[in-house]
Amino acid sequence: MKAxxxxxxxxxxxxxxxxxxxxxxxxxxxxxxDSAMSILYTICDYGESCPLQEICRRSGISKQTIxxxxxxxxxxxxxxxxxxxxxxxxxxxxxxxxxxxxxxxIRVIEAENGILASWPKEDVEKYLELTERFLAGIQExxxxxxx
Numbered sequence: 001m002k003a004x005x006x007x008x009x010x011x012x013x014x015x016x017x018x019x020x021x022x023x024x025x026x027x028x029x030x031x032x033x034d035s036a037m038s039i040l041y042t043i044c045d046y047g048e049s050c051p052l053q054e055i056c057r058r059s060g061i062s063k064q065t066i067x068x069x070x071x072x073x074x075x076x077x078x079x080x081x082x083x084x085x086x087x088x089x090x091x092x093x094x095x096x097x098x099x100x101x102x103x104x105x106i107r108v109i110e111a112e113n114g115i116l117a118s119w120p121k122e123d124v125e126k127y128l129e130l131t132e133r134f135l136a137g138i139q140e141x142x143x144x145x146x147x
Contacts, residue, residue: 023108030104035061035069039079039091040105049092051084073097 005013027037038059043050045058052070056063070091073079078097084090093101116124 026108032104033069035059035065036073037104037108039066039069039073040093040097040101041108043079043091043093044101044105044109048098049082049090052081052089052091055091 003010023037024034027034030037032040038061039055042055042058046054052066056066059066070079070081074081076096077094078100079091079093081089082092119127
């Protein structure tokens with residue numbers, strides 16, 4: 001069968017897969033599922049609480065999977081939900097959750113910050129610019145794809 005991806009796209013997909021694998025391995029080292037780690041990470045990236053819909057949007061994980069992971073984290077006393085309007089909820093860290101976040105997600109964020117801080121500013125800006133261009137391009141192409 002013919003390979004459809006260009007050499008560059010194959011490399012891009014390989015790199016994305018390898019990056020995702022590293023984050024998966026980190027979650028396992030912390031004894032967390034990918035979805036729980038993503039929730040903790042997103043809350044820490046946002047602040048000490050985060051709108052539930054923002055967690056779903058940023059994680060790319062299905063709403064059903066996020067809700068299942070949230071129920072487990074609630075049972076463990078890591079997070080709680082609070083009303084943020086008629087149909088919206090914020091996911092908040094408990095004291096135990098803040099401790100867990102410091103031991104997990106915040107360590108990952110600090111590592112990521114350190115990597116970008118070690119790059120020349122121009123490289124960081126170019127990397128972000130190109131990533132934004134790819135995102136905008138694929139968003140436009142997604143609109144063109146019929147069901």
